[in-house]
Amino acid sequence: MHTPTRKTAEPTVRRLSLYLRYLEAFEQAGRGTISSGELAQSGGTTSAQVRKDLSFFGSFGKRGLGYSTHELTVHIREILGLDRQWRLVIIGAGKIGSAVAGHRGFRDRGFEIVGIFDADPHRVGHALGGVTVSDVRHLETEVKRLRADMAVLAMPAESAPEVATRLAKAGVHAILDFSTAQLEVPSDVTVRSVNLALELEVLSFALVNR
Amino acid sequence: MHTPTRKTAEPTVRRLSLYLRYLEAFEQAGRGTISSGELAQSGGTTSAQVRKDLSFFGSFGKRGLGYSTHELTVHIREILGLDRQWRLVIIGAGKIGSAVAGHRGFRDRGFEIVGIFDADPHRVGHALGGVTVSDVRHLETEVKRLRADMAVLAMPAESAPEVATRLAKAGVHAILDFSTAQLEVPSDVTVRSVNLALELEVLSFALVNR
DNA sequence: ATGTGCTTGTGAAATCGTTCACAATCTAGG
């Protein structure tokens, strides 16, 4: 594997994540090799797209044969940085925060929830998915102590920007935000937004333009 | 407003949804007009992008002045199909399903939750956000009776494809899926996936490629 | 050892989306 010369397109990264999922299923099913065409079918794309995506990182296949499911799994894991454990904190122990905290799947994929924070005294102290909710006032010290890599923001949009700034200062360089806030963070912090209202609006547009 | 000659790019639709949010804030704040530059700043894009996005649907501004916040709000609402109520059903009354069902914000933006379904007899009959959970066995008849437009799939990936097919047959043409399933639906059904594990993996990639 | 069939890896072409740049048009002020 070689790191790409120039920065990788986000769609490519997203597809790699999908390929990984299908590869795991294929490996589970006992398939030793898989062709770009089969991977493409699973992911709803084309074989050329699959090969191009992979070619940014190296050549992992055998002409005439395809890819070893196991080897390609390992390679994509390494490309995506999934060959290690990531330490997550959740900020906001409400509906979404609890759902994320209680989701088994994340830990199984290497994302360990090591801390949960809330501002509401009624929530602080209670356990959620095996983790006790801490007071958000102690965010910085706790996040440093826990050596958190990523944070999930599941709190009202109003206070999200402030918390994001504090997280960045405490050394968290990756944030998944469920609020609709516009976060201002240093350029070495990556923010991804999951905006459910927006997704519904895109569906609405699709319905009226059918 | 005119419908675009050819199909609109998805990034454009997503940005329209964001513009709408900022416009509402500006209108609330009493601003009568707004320039493409100001809208661009709110949304983290460029003024040319804003004007281009809008130009696909008509010319809503006044040269030298900008856009009337109120009029542009109305126009974007109409473009996105938000000038009506949409009727939603949620399939899966678990962690994510409950979070969505209990979210006030959707109703406020015209998305009304009219039905919730689950396969677990223990969940059926209980109320969630003012709606009683129905048995998924009655999905088709209930969905038709409720005249549902959209569905949120918050259930295990295994059964998602089957349920998606049944929803399509029952006249639901828009699906927001939280599972990681690959849904096979007729071409007149739009599916959007919210894949949280994938989002974390994109963050992981960003961290290791910093 | 050679041929056949299949599949990769990758330049080149095509397509798609964003940014540029400027004429057209508006308001406001004298």
Added chain:
DNA sequence: CCTAGATTGTGAACGATTTCACAAGCACAT
């Protein structure tokens, strides 16, 4: 009514991503 200043709307240029198309490489059969 005319000018100054601002901002839109949009072709054209640019940049990025996807698709095409094919030579190169490998496995397997004969």
